[in-house]
Structures are given as structure tokens and as C-alpha cells.
Amino acid sequence: MRIYWMIFVLILLLSNSMVLAQAQDDQRQLIPEEFIKARPKKAAAAVAPKTRYRLANSVEVKNTKDIQCADHHCRQLGLTLWRLRPGKDEDPARIIIHEGAETTTLTPERIAANTPLKYGEKIRLSFEAPHTGYLYVIDRELFSNGTTGTPHLIFPTLRIRGGDNAVAPGRLIEIPSQEDRPNFFTLQQSRIENVGELLTVIVAPHPLPGLTITERAQTLTLEQVTQWEQQWGGKMEQFEMMGGEGAAWTKVEQQAGAERTRDLTQNDPGPQTIFRVVVKPGTPLLVNVGLKYQRPKAKARNRK
Secondary structure (H helix, E strand, C coil): CHHHHHHHHHHHHHHHHHHHHHHHHHHHHHHHHHHHHCCCCCCCCCCCCCCCEEEEEEECCCCCCCCCCCHHHEEEEEEEEEEEEECCCCCCCCEEEEECCEEEEEEEEEECCCCCECCCCEEEEEEECCCCEEEEEEEEEEECCCCECCCEEEECCCCCHHHCCEECCCCCEEECCCCCCCCCEECCCCCCCEEEEEEEEEEECCCCCCCCCCCCCEECCHHHHHHHHHHHCCCEEEEEECCCCCCECCHHHHHHHHCCCCCCCCCCCCCCEEEEEECCCCCCEEEEEEEEECCCCCCCCCCC
16 A cells, blocks of 8 residues: 555656646746737737747856846847758748849748858857847857857847947847848858857847947957957857747838837747846846857768
């Protein structure tokens, strides 16, 4: 009888653990939904499409001691990484590419933030935050020994949105802008140890002091960026939209990126990747996003 009782207790404990794990998974599923709910509602009555996200990873970076994640201590950031491919007639929207005297059209399609990228590929970035603030994007080369190159502030610049880096729910910021030339980034390897790019994305409640917005990307000091990481880095969870990879750019996303008066609504597509970060109240959100290059396959030797 005692053995049966122990088995019963064990089954009960396992059942409770499964229920708790399911509840935690359901709670994590709600996190990206809150991102979409922060957007303005569509004027006409319509049912918003159901969008589900999966937890991709959970990363802990600097400055996380004694920080507990409460609702008012957590912030989110949306990122969609677009890879450009040849356009098709059925694509809802395409981007015009100017290369020298030639003009062509390519279609951006969604990829996950951790997708390995190939040298020579053309990519674009779009950012969105479910709260007000000011967006800053810093790019550094990532090397195989774990070190990084010189940091460059690639946004804001006067060439993109006239230097306007304010974010708000539903407001989409594209880098580069559709009007920029070139209006894409071409992935190039500076040297053989260059294995990727490291994007440091900051959403600050107020404009960062001491930064002057210039016409083009400006060089920052590694010491300054390291100080920001130490001050504002926090625990981070990354969510990826389920079924979103490979989806083509839509007309509404094209319009939202080009027109400052057009915001995304709750009925429009959500960002492909959502980062949820623990922050101290009143401090900026900081996310490091690593874009990794796919290693080229070694050529097979011909046997004689």
C-alpha cells in the first residue's frame, strides 16, 4: 500500500509540474501579444490576425544582479531582418534598387535574427518599439576570437528620416530608408577573421546626451559603447514569429516605412523577432543582436 501511495504522490507532483510549465509557456506566448496590442487599433472593425511566437533563446548579459523582472521593469523591441531576393509578379511589394545606371526591383523577405547570412547578400532592417523613446543603432564587426571592431552609429543620421529617431507604438523605422542610396546593406567580409556583425540597439527614454546627429554614420569609441553595455545591459529573451520566415514584404509595411503618417495597426503584420529585456526603471533598453556569417563550404579536392 505504501508503494502505491508513493506512486500516486509522484504522479501528482509530475502533473503539477506539467501544469506549471504549460502556464509559464502560455505566459511567454502572451508577451509578444502585448507588443501588438500596444499598436493603434484599425478604424474599421476587423478581427486582428492571430500571431504566435516561440521562445528562441534566453541570454543573460552584463549588469543583471538583483534585478527582478516586473511588468514596469521590462521593455520590448521588435526587429525584422529582411533578405532581398529577386522579385516575383505575385509579390505584394518590391523595393527599387539603384546600382550604377541600372535600376531593378527586389523583394524583401523575412528571416529569423539568428539566420546565418552569406557574403554578398543584401539585407534591410526595420525596428519598432511598443513604447515611446529614441532609437540608436550601432554596428561593429564581430571577429572569431570574440573581439569586435570599431563601433559606428548607423542610426540616426540626417539621411534617414531627417535624423528623426523617435519611436512609438506602430511606428516603423527602416535602415537604410527606402529613399537612401543604396537602400540596402551588402554583407562584406573585411578580413578572414570577420565572422559577423554585432548590432547594439538602444531605445532611450530621452535623447542620449553628447551625441550630435550627422549626415552619415559616425564613429564612436569602444569605451563609450562598453560603458553603455555595462550600465544598461540586462536579461533578455528572444521570440521568433512562428511561420513568419520567408514571408514577403507587404504593402502596409512598405507604406509604414516610407510615410511618417502611416503607422502599423493591430491588424498589420508584427515584427519577426521580439526581444524582451529587463531594465531598471527610467533607463534605456539595450539589446545586442549578433548577425553571423555562414562559412563558405570548402572546395573538394580532385583526386587523381
